[in-house]
Amino acid sequence: MADRRKVSNLLGLAVLSTLVTRPMYPYEIASVLRARSKGEHMGFKWGSLYRVVQNLEKHGFVQAVQSERQGGRPERTVYRITEPGRAELVDWVRELVRVPEPGEDRFKAGLSLLGVLAPDEVVDLLERRIGALDEQIAAAEAELAGDAAQLPRLFLVETEYELAVRTAEVRWVRGFRKEIADGSLPGLPQWREFHRTGEVPAELTELAERGTDPD
Known part of the structure; x- marks a missing residue:
């Protein structure tokens, strides 16, 4: 049976997986999710994204590290993943892969983030x-x-x-x-190397940059 989670919305899992690469503000997170097409199995909605980020912060899974303002734009808060957030990400993916639960999107979500394991x-x-x-x-x-x-x-x-x-x-x-x-399995050596070194693969970093706000 699936564990009861402090943040149960699968979008929270997507946010945590995105912040593993580097700190971002919510607009960047949304852009990266869309670039990776990861949000489609996790109920991605603009309105719920901000609430999910706030809930993750409330439970200590992400932390606001700075706020920035450019020109007349509203102030933007940059978030980073915390160590409890990393632990939650890994444990959540483990559960989605291990436990067959109603709703095929749960397993798809776990498969889409399989690289964290x-x-x-x-x-x-x-x-x-x-x-x-x-x-x-x-x-x-x-x-x-x-x-x-x-x-x-x-x-x-x-x-x-x-x-x-x-x-x-x-x-x-x-x-x-x-x-x-x-x-x-194709790509298995790179997958193993990532877990041996702990370094984010260059292609993942490039993909994250591609999904960010150009300015």
């Missing part, structure tokens, strides 16, 4: 997800073969659908896990 840990988390999925599949199959089998199919189609979705998912997860485990 080390490859060997992802192999373990995916194996645990496979185990949970196998249990859900077995339960659905038992339901369809048991007393529910006496019901008209019309009353069982949602269970059939869930079974089909979970079966397809576990097949994909097994294949993806195998690619990481046997070393055949």
Whole structure:
């Protein structure tokens, strides 16, 4: 079961992942999310972004480091991620990868930020997800073969659908896990090197810069 989080909006996860690269103000965060197309699985909305940043600050996951003003523009506050924020980011992604929960966007969100976890840990988390999925599949199959089998199919189609979705998912997860485990996944050496050195890859930094306000 998923943990109860102080900030549960998946947009908060997206904000934390963006601030890992460097401190930014909210407009920059929004621009980077759009450039990376990361916000689409996390409920990105302009109005909610500011509230999410405020909630992250309230719980100590981000910290305001400076305010700046250019010309007649409103004052802009720059935020950075804190150590508790980094811990929350990693733990949240772990949960999204490990625990099958209703709503496919949760798993997509975890996959979109998989790089914050080390490859060997992802192999373990995916194996645990496979185990949970196998249990859900077995339960659905038992339901369809048991007393529910006496019901008209019309009353069982949602269970059939869930079974089909979970079966397809576990097949994909097994294949993806195998690619990481046997070393055949493209980009795996760079992923390992990132976790060995702790340095943000240059291409990620360039992407972040591309999403910022030009002035």
